């Protein structure tokens with residue numbers, strides 16, 4: 514709006530007030546205008562990795578620390594002095610530096626209030642039945658709290674549901690979430706090693722495309738039936754003939770982020786960490802093949818030449834079904850140093866905002882990139898907007914989510930994860946160091962600015 518231009522309406526007080534209202538509220542805020550605030554909820558943690566609600570109407574939150582502790586927080590973020598659960602003695606021994614092992618997943622049973630059950634994924638020492646040069650076992654377990662006290666998990670109540678032998682320390686994933694169908698969904702990485710290739714723990718065609726391994730998959734199981742669980746009858750390989758019955762979708766590399774939209778059509782959104790070129794947002798459907806390691810992003814992928822996509826890459830998998838493309842990709846800085854269109858080196862999954870507090874985020878997918886470098890914490894909060902209309906040509910858009918004091922969304926820390934409470938409000942879990950030690954972990958709540 515050009516205020517210098519003479520206007521015949523300016524003498525009218527009504528018109529003037531309209532102009533003033535337009536000036537005050539604006540129509541499109543400048544790109545660097547902070548949109549939301551971040552309220553520090555808890556600090557002094559090590560590597561907070563999951564935040565979820567106890568979902569019993571109390572507003573209490575569980576925060577799992579990768580280092581092996583689960584904390585109970587009240588609505589205001591006050592931490593219960595005694596740990597909700599301490600799994601440190603059950604974990605594999607950590608690396609001195611970066612580590613992708615530890616507690617990885619935590620989900621409270623949808624009927625927690627009556628059955629007192631919750632589920633944890635953690636990295637346990639290698640099983641004796643695994644090859645001796647493999648690294649560890651990823652373990653999915655059920656625990657309970659006492660009938661009369663939801664503030665304390667019972668360590669002895671552990672019931673092991675599933676163990677997956679892992680050839681390497683990285684690309685484990687292990688994120689879990691209950692779907693609107695009541696089934697438990699779990700993301701599993703490709704087992705580590707570059708290109709999903711290697712004689713130690715990788716099939717010739719890669720784990721993502723091999724249906725006899727659980728590595729590189731999204732799993733779905735029914736924890737309410739069977740011993741130790743049941744297979745939902747509409748899992749794509751439920752009869753076990755052409756693939757492992759737990760598989761729900763496949764072709765994932767390191768799916769660090771899994772959530773269901775609690776509104777809309779309850780889509781399952783999974784972010785997949787890329788290797789050299791693309792970070793992905795995917796909408797996961799039953800039986801879908803998401804391409805890794807035949808594809809990365811919208812391109813083909815050649816493990817022998819990972820930075821140059823083959824021009825004649827297959828568009829269908831070994832079973833003849835077409836690969837499913839992501840809904841959004843951005844370049845990773847790992848293979849595209851200084852690329853202005855990149856947000857960082859590793860995508861961190863989030864949630865579609867369905868809370869009440871921040872109206873401008875309604876229906877948008879809030880997520881993050883972990884960091885712009887591996888050594889120094891430089892993560893960016895991001896927000897994705899889905900297209901107004903449906904159709905192949907309609908694209909998702911992504912921009913940094915500006916917050917107060919960080920208008921570019923860059924929080925000067927590693928953004929490990931996002932969390933969601935029972936009201937649909939969102940949280941941001943950060944670590945000041947790329948380590949599973951120390952006390953530089955923090956939890957923030959997204960609030961109106």
Ligand SMILES: [Ca+2]
Pocket residue numbers: 764785793803804805808809810839
């Ligand atoms: Ca993919």
